[in-house]
Amino acid sequence: MTTVQLSLLPAADAELDLSSYAFIVLSTSAGKDSQAMMDLVVKRARAEGVAERLVAVHANLGRVEWPGTMDLAAEQASCYGLRFEVVRAGGGDLLERVEQRGMWPDAARRWCTSDLKRGPIYTLFTRLAAEWRDGGGTGPCRILSCMGLRAEESPARRKCPVFDFDRRASNGRRHVDTWLPIHSLTTAEVWQVIDRSGVSHHPAYDAGLPRLSCSFCILGSRSALVRAAQLRPDLASEYVRVEIATGHRFRQDLSIADVVAAAKTDVPVRIADWVA
Numbered sequence: 001m002t003t004v005q006l007s008l009l010p011a012a013d014a015e016l017d018l019s020s021y022a023f024i025v026l027s028t029s030a031g032k033d034s035q036a037m038m039d040l041v042v043k044r045a046r047a048e049g050v051a052e053r054l055v056a057v058h059a060n061l062g063r064v065e066w067p068g069t070m071d072l073a074a075e076q077a078s079c080y081g082l083r084f085e086v087v088r089a090g091g092g093d094l095l096e097r098v099e100q101r102g103m104w105p106d107a108a109r110r111w112c113t114s115d116l117k118r119g120p121i122y123t124l125f126t127r128l129a130a131e132w133r134d135g136g137g138t139g140p141c142r143i144l145s146c147m148g149l150r151a152e153e154s155p156a157r158r159k160c161p162v163f164d165f166d167r168r169a170s171n172g173r174r175h176v177d178t179w180l181p182i183h184s185l186t187t188a189e190v191w192q193v194i195d196r197s198g199v200s201h202h203p204a205y206d207a208g209l210p211r212l213s214c215s216f217c218i219l220g221s222r223s224a225l226v227r228a229a230q231l232r233p234d235l236a237s238e239y240v241r242v243e244i245a246t247g248h249r250f251r252q253d254l255s256i257a258d259v260v261a262a263a264k265t266d267v268p269v270r271i272a273d274w275v276a
């Protein structure tokens with residue numbers, strides 16, 4: 001088995017000058033990819049003497065994320081000695097928003113991600129830029145936003161640039177670049193990084209789930225949703241209630257009501273990865 005080294009960060013990333021950023025923000029869902037990304041970026045930041053600029057941020061999703069997720073994100077950040085921030089969207093959680101809108105998000109309209117994760121993380125960027133100005137910084141505050149997206153996850157993610165200027169997150173007060181440090185890593189390599197780190201991972205993986213974040217993700221495979229319904233029957237019932245209240249299925253090809261019915265009989269032997 002090959003050993004995952006810090007050098008597995010893509011060669012082009014070696015040219016990235018971490019010291020040119022006032023803050024290096026690590027977005028963490030507490031999931032495996034966030035965890036591996038955190039491990040590798042912390043090692044590199046330490047090697048470059050800029051570890052004090054690291055900030056871990058968790059966008060808390062409330063009841064729809066797996067129990068214990070926020071505490072685990074805090075624990076993982078603490079293991080690396082990182083400043084840890086939690087952000088949360090105002091205006092209701094995912095289910096409340098679905099009820100307000102009368103529709104579910106889908107692969108083409110992932111407003112769940114923009115409303116519940118990206119938007120709240122921008123509020124942290126605003127705070128960090130203000131801190132930086134208060135500390136005497138002038139001009140736009142340079143922020144490097146690190147995420148655990150990987151090419152292997154989906155065709156869309158394969159196309160994501162490893163390094164990019166984030167025009168949407170930037171404004172006159174902050175310049176934000178995005179970096180996907182583990183874009184080229186395989187799932188096996190991700191687990192290797194985690195195993196070597198000795199830092200805890202979420203028990204949902206041990207229950208067979210391939211990804212974390214929302215227990216019932218609109219992009220989840222049927223088998224993963226069925227497993228989630230077996231593990232969280234109360235939350236599954238809430239999703240069914242919202243399907244009935246809105247008159248819309250969770251997904252065009254699948255209703256949570258069907259998932260709940262299957263959860264009572266199915267014993268999935270292999271849980272497939274996400275569908276998009």
Ligand code: SF4
Nearest residue numbers: 112113213214217218
């Ligand atoms: S995990 Fe899935 S449902 Fe939850 S915010 Fe992300 S894409 Fe949307």
